Amino acid sequence: AEHHDVIIVGGGAGGIAVAASMLARKSGLDIAIVEPADVHYYQPGWTLVGGGVFQAGDTRKQMSSLIPHGVRWIKAAVAGFDPQNKAVILEGCRPVTYEKLVVAPGLKLNWAGVEGLEETLGKNGVTSNYRYDLAPYTWELVKNFRRGTALFTQPPMPIKCAGAPQKAMYLSCDHWLRQGVLNDVRVEFLNAGPVLFGVADYVPPLMEYVKRYGIDLSFGHNLIRVDGPAKRAWFKVSGKDGESTIVERAFDMMHVTPLQSPPDVVKASPLANEAGWLDLDPATLRHVKFPDIYGLGDASGTTNAKTAAAARKMAPVVAENLLRDLGVLDEPRAAVYDGYGSCPLTVERGKVILAEFGYGGRRIPSFPKWFIDDLKPSKAAWLLKERVLPAIYWKAMLKGREPMAKPGREVLEAAE
Numbered sequence: 001a002e003h004h005d006v007i008i009v010g011g012g013a014g015g016i017a018v019a020a021s022m023l024a025r026k027s028g029l030d031i032a033i034v035e036p037a038d039v040h041y042y043q044p045g046w047t048l049v050g051g052g053v054f055q056a057g058d059t060r061k062q063m064s065s066l067i068p069h070g071v072r073w074i075k076a077a078v079a080g081f082d083p084q085n086k087a088v089i090l091e092g093c094r095p096v097t098y099e100k101l102v103v104a105p106g107l108k109l110n111w112a113g114v115e116g117l118e119e120t121l122g123k124n125g126v127t128s129n130y131r132y133d134l135a136p137y138t139w140e141l142v143k144n145f146r147r148g149t150a151l152f153t154q155p156p157m158p159i160k161c162a163g164a165p166q167k168a169m170y171l172s173c174d175h176w177l178r179q180g181v182l183n184d185v186r187v188e189f190l191n192a193g194p195v196l197f198g199v200a201d202y203v204p205p206l207m208e209y210v211k212r213y214g215i216d217l218s219f220g221h222n223l224i225r226v227d228g229p230a231k232r233a234w235f236k237v238s239g240k241d242g243e244s245t246i247v248e249r250a251f252d253m254m255h256v257t258p259l260q261s262p263p264d265v266v267k268a269s270p271l272a273n274e275a276g277w278l279d280l281d282p283a284t285l286r287h288v289k290f291p292d293i294y295g296l297g298d299a300s301g302t303t304n305a306k307t308a309a310a311a312r313k314m315a316p317v318v319a320e321n322l323l324r325d326l327g328v329l330d331e332p333r334a335a336v337y338d339g340y341g342s343c344p345l346t347v348e349r350g351k352v353i354l355a356e357f358g359y360g361g362r363r364i365p366s367f368p369k370w371f372i373d374d375l376k377p378s379k380a381a382w383l384l385k386e387r388v389l390p391a392i393y394w395k396a397m398l399k400g401r402e403p404m405a406k407p408g409r410e411v412l413e414a415a416e
């Protein structure tokens, strides 16, 4: 069987960043990335595609242009994990063996989990910024909307970029406000969860916008069925006593955030925790049962926000700990991840509330308050989102340059 010192599963934000991070520390390593897709997407850009700021094409690059030089690209999907034999099984039952494995296949968007959704996506006013080909349709709908009911949905957590469902809503409302049509639009946010945002400190500034735009908030509402041609949607509402009821809404446009789950290949493997996500040590990102395996990104069972910003901080932690295990990096202490994740909430065109937080919802602002106050909408944070973060992603994070992602350190006895 083919063998590599390091195999990385997934060439997304986390996978490419880890490969680049390792090579930045030690050139000439024997690394393979297993990735079936030809195209790599900058998904955080899709919010701005749906808001009419970016073109869809700005958010994609050829995978071949991003796989670092010297890394072997195995263009296939992993179909199974065999950690006892230190092998991953590719489609067609081909095993590839490793010394060390990094697992970063992202998460699964379960479009089929809502009855009638797949067949109406991209038409009948039903859209989603969670897909490259649909984000432009969001902007087309918003641009042409004059009156009627607009629904925005959010499924149960965890989801990637938990702020994205409301970002789409605020940018839409802002456009309608500027066009002078917001008074004729009824906007409703139907959230399966119990709160507007998971970190409580950010809720009051967000509520200012909910009020400004006249948005109706409905919590505990989980989208279960859509009838596109009839322009109707059904939600399961769970009551406090465990009883649930079904409510119906008519809509003229609807932005859907799909149900999200661990990738099937992870869920069905010995690598999964009870919920199906990668069972990782939250600090070192090493697998709790298999010390040769690390993981990062959206597939992780850690409690950080599933964001590219998290993957940016996780990548050097994984890279250093792995090189340390291989005996390549002489460093007595393991690198540790603090749970950092970030969610730039686009509350209006030109202003962002820059939520940055770690494990336990502890706020970790990157900037001094005079520059960006994380609890206030700011122009500087918008420019960061529109101009700076895409450049950091393509030119720093995916290239192993880490000016803002130096890992912390800790002496670990248990892991030795």
Ligand code: FAD
Pocket (backbone or CB within 6 Å): 009, 010, 011, 012, 013, 014, 015, 034, 035, 036, 037, 040, 042, 043, 044, 045, 046, 047, 076, 077, 078, 079, 104, 105, 106, 107, 129, 130, 131, 160, 161, 164, 263, 265, 296, 297, 298, 299, 306, 307, 308, 309, 310, 311, 342, 343, 344
């Ligand atoms: P991905 O980048 O999704 O990559 C996973 C890769 O694994 C893919 O290339 C896939 O083809 C590959 N793969 C899948 N299955 C297999 C398999 N079986 N074998 C091999 N390879 C496989 N993050 C932010 O930081 N800020 C934001 O503002 C933000 N906004 C967002 C808005 C939207 C609408 C969306 C959708 C996401 C947003 N995110 C944001 C989240 C961010 O995009 C993800 O958290 C990030 O891409 C996760 O990186 P990842 O490497 O885990 O997964």
